[in-house]
Amino acid sequence: xxxxxxxxxxxxxxxxxxxxxxxxxxxxxxxxxxxxxxxxxxxxxxxxxxxxxxxxxxxxxxxxxxxxxxxxxxxxxxxxxxxxxxxxxxxxxxxxxxxxxxxxxxxxxxxxxxxxxxxxxxxxxxxxxxxxxxxxxxxxxxxxxxxxxxxxxxxxxxxxxxxxxxxxxxxxxxxxxxxxxxxxxxxxxxxxxxxxxxxxxxxxxxxxxxxxxxxxxxxxxxxxxxxxxxxxxxxxxxxxxxxxxxxxxxxxxxxxxxxxxxxxxxxxxxxxxxxxxxxxxxxxxxxxxxxxxxxxxxxxxxxxxxxxxxxxxxxxxxxxxxxxxxxxxxx
Numbered sequence: 001x002x003x004x005x006x007x008x009x010x011x012x013x014x015x016x017x018x019x020x021x022x023x024x025x026x027x028x029x030x031x032x033x034x035x036x037x038x039x040x041x042x043x044x045x046x047x048x049x050x051x052x053x054x055x056x057x058x059x060x061x062x063x064x065x066x067x068x069x070x071x072x073x074x075x076x077x078x079x080x081x082x083x084x085x086x087x088x089x090x091x092x093x094x095x096x097x098x099x100x101x102x103x104x105x106x107x108x109x110x111x112x113x114x115x116x117x118x119x120x121x122x123x124x125x126x127x128x129x130x131x132x133x134x135x136x137x138x139x140x141x142x143x144x145x146x147x148x149x150x151x152x153x154x155x156x157x158x159x160x161x162x163x164x165x166x167x168x169x170x171x172x173x174x175x176x177x178x179x180x181x182x183x184x185x186x187x188x189x190x191x192x193x194x195x196x197x198x199x200x201x202x203x204x205x206x207x208x209x210x211x212x213x214x215x216x217x218x219x220x221x222x223x224x225x226x227x228x229x230x231x232x233x234x235x236x237x238x239x240x241x242x243x244x245x246x247x248x249x250x251x252x253x254x255x256x257x258x259x260x261x262x263x264x265x266x267x268x269x270x271x272x273x274x275x276x277x278x279x280x281x282x283x284x285x286x287x288x289x290x291x292x293x294x295x296x297x298x299x300x301x302x303x304x305x306x307x308x309x310x311x312x313x314x315x316x317x318x319x320x321x322x323x324x325x326x327x328x329x330x331x
Contacts, residue, residue, distance in 0.1 A: 009031060010030055011028050013025065013072075013307060014030070015068055018067075020058070021311040021312070035082060041082070042095060045125035045129075046330055047104040047105055048072075048073075048133060049072075049305075071105050072109070074133055076131075079091055079092060080108060095116050096128035120293070123292065123299070129326075130328060131288060131297075133163075134165070141248050142154070144283070145271050148171065148221075151176070151177075152177070154167070154171045155179045156181070157226055158182070159181055159182055159187075160182040160187035160188075160190045160325070162299070162323075170297075172197075179214070179215075183201065190300060190325065194300060222246065225247050225248060228245070228248075233260070245266070300324070301326055304328050313327060
């Protein structure tokens with residue numbers, strides 16, 4: 001009996017109250033979820049950690065899940081079992097998800113079949129866990145909301161992190177002129193390796209002048225902005241006529257002069273992956289699967305943490321200096 005009971009249990013991170021990283025509790029006696037119809041149970045080999053998960057956990061975000069909950073949406077692993085009516089997958093298939101129903105910071109996760117995709121042999125499980133939020137966000141920011149076109153220029157602020165690398169690869173593949181910033185020499189190398197034509201160090205006092213020098217009088221058409229509370233006012237000065245700043249990340253407020261948008265008829269556009277329609281999500285998925293097939297979609301992996309160190313992961317993703325690739329949890 002004890003063996004049977006143990007077999008149906010797994011480790012999962014649970015959040016019982018909103019707060020700091022310390023509210024993430026690793027429990028060892030969580031029942032393994034059972035997939036219902038049109039659902040898939042996945043043995044998790046890796047799960048992506050995204051900044052948005054820290055905002056949700058702190059309780060300051062617009063979306064508040066019902067407590068208790070398990071964070072995590074981007075998992076990669078192997079199909080363990082399937083619910084009724086699932087025909088696209090079978091036990092043993094390598095897959096990645098764009099969402100889970102039970103939470104990804106766990107040994108097993110259940111997901112709706114329409115959020116599960118086959119994981120190409122070209123990518124390992126860590127890379128599979130680094131696809132969904134970064135690449136879907138980059139696609140939404142660049143093309144669905146930013147209307148980026150081949151021949152335009154894009155500046156990616158914070159280009160060495162998960163979304164940044166995704167945006168570099170995607171923009172380069174689609175024929176844009178790609179500029180990226182990072183905070184370390186290593187980060188700048190990462191940015192150049194992943195498709196940027198030019199990299200800038202945003203810790204240098206005069207880096208904005210260097211960007212202006214590089215772009216000449218024209219400026220850049222699109223800015224993908226991960227830290228808008230620091231950069232937004234400056235961004236408006238770097239834009240070309242009709243340019244747009246895509247606000248992907250923000251950690252506070254900032255004062256700007258709206259006149260700076262008038263002189264160039266520029267736009268500030270907010271980006272939220274969670275507001276995407278099913279049709280838009282399908283379009284993102286098609287672009288991503290195409291990128292894997294074509295070979296340009298190659299997630300860069302940064303820090304790796306075991307489930308036990310999840311609180312440290314949440315602390316580091318917000319406070320560590322110089323992102324270099326995607327943070328993943330390895331159950």
